[in-house]
Amino acid sequence: MTVPNPTTASRPLPPTASPLFLREDEIRRGIELLYFGYSSMIRGADAILDREGFGRAHHRALYFIARRPGLPVGDLLRLLAITKQSLGRVLTELQSRSLVEQAIGTTDRRQRLLRLTPAGTALEASLFAELETGMASAYGEAGQSAVTGFWSVLIGLIPAQDRALVESLRQG
Amino acid sequence: MTVPNPTTASRPLPPTASPLFLREDEIRRGIELLYFGYSSMIRGADAILDREGFGRAHHRALYFIARRPGLPVGDLLRLLAITKQSLGRVLTELQSRSLVEQAIGTTDRRQRLLRLTPAGTALEASLFAELETGMASAYGEAGQSAVTGFWSVLIGLIPAQDRALVESLRQG
DNA sequence: GATTTGGGACAGTCATGTTGACATATCTTG
C-alpha cells in the first residue's frame, strides 16, 4: 500500500483531517464515476444485443475482432481475460450465426484467425454507434484536454504489465 | 444519433478520411481504456471477495451502504439498477453474516435504513483499500488536471437524468 | 376507505463465468 490507511466511516474529525478526507472523497468520486460511466456507456448497446439474442460477452468478442481483423483466438483470450471454455461457447454461437469466421493462420497454421463477416461487421457497427453516441458527446462536453486526462488516468489504472496488450489495439 | 454513421471496417479510404478516422480511433480508445481501466480497478478486490465467499454484487452493496449510512433499500436499488429480487438475495446474505443491519425509517416507517456493522465496516474498508491503491497511483501518475478531465468525461457519459443520483453520493 | 409505495419472498430461467480433463494439429528444439 502506497498510502496511509484511511478508514471509511466515523472518523472523529481530527484537526488535520481535511486533506486526507478530501483525498478519500476524490478517490471515491473516481470509483463511482468510473462505475456509473462504464455502466452508462454499455447500457446503450444492450437493447440491440437483446433483440439479437446476444449478451455482453458476444459484444466484447465482436468488438475486438472488429478492431483487429485476423486476431488469433489466443490473443482474444488474453484481451478478454476469460477461460477458453467461456470464449469457445461465445465464438461457436457467433460462427453459427455467420457473424464471425475463421481462417487458418499463415505463419502458424495452428492459429485460427478471426474476422467478421459482412453481417458481423454490420452488427458491430450498430453496436459501436451506440457507444459512440455517448462517448462523442462526453468528449464534446468535456473538451480535448479533458479527454487526454481521461485517458491518462485510465492508463494509470491498468497494471503496467497489461498496458502493452491494450496499446496493441491502437490504430496501425 | 448526433453523429454521422461511420462504419467500422473496410472503409475505402476516401481522400478526406483522416479527421473522421482519427475521431473513430479516439472513440475506440476511450471505449477500450474505460473497459480495461474499470476491469483493472475492480480486479484487486476480487481476491478478498473470493476469500469471504462473496461476489461483486455484495461488494457494490457494501460500498454504497458505507458511502451513505442509513440508505433506504429503494435508493440502493436505484443506484445499482438491478431488480428487487436480485438485491434481496444479496442483502439477506450480508445480514445473515452480520455485515449489514437494518433500522426502521424514522420519517417513513415503511423504509428499511441500511448500515454496516463494525464487521461490515472493516470488510468494506479492506475492499476500499484495494480500489484506492490503484486509483491513488493513477491519480498520482496523471496529475490533478488529468483527474479533473477524467471526472468530466465520465460525468458526460452518464445520461443527464441519472447525474443527480450520482451526485447525491457526494460528501455532505 | 381506497390506492400507492416500500419492502420481502417464492419459483423458475438465463448468461456468463469457473475447473479439470482430454484430444488434435502444428511448431520448435535437441
Place this chain on the structure above:
DNA sequence: CAAGATATGTCAACATGACTGTCCCAAATC
C-alpha cells in the same frame, strides 16, 4: 526425426448474479 511445447477445441459439471412473474404485508397518502 523424436520429443516436447503451443494453439485450439471440446466435454461434463458447476457457481454466480442477473432476469421475469407472481404474490404478500405494512405503512403512507389521497
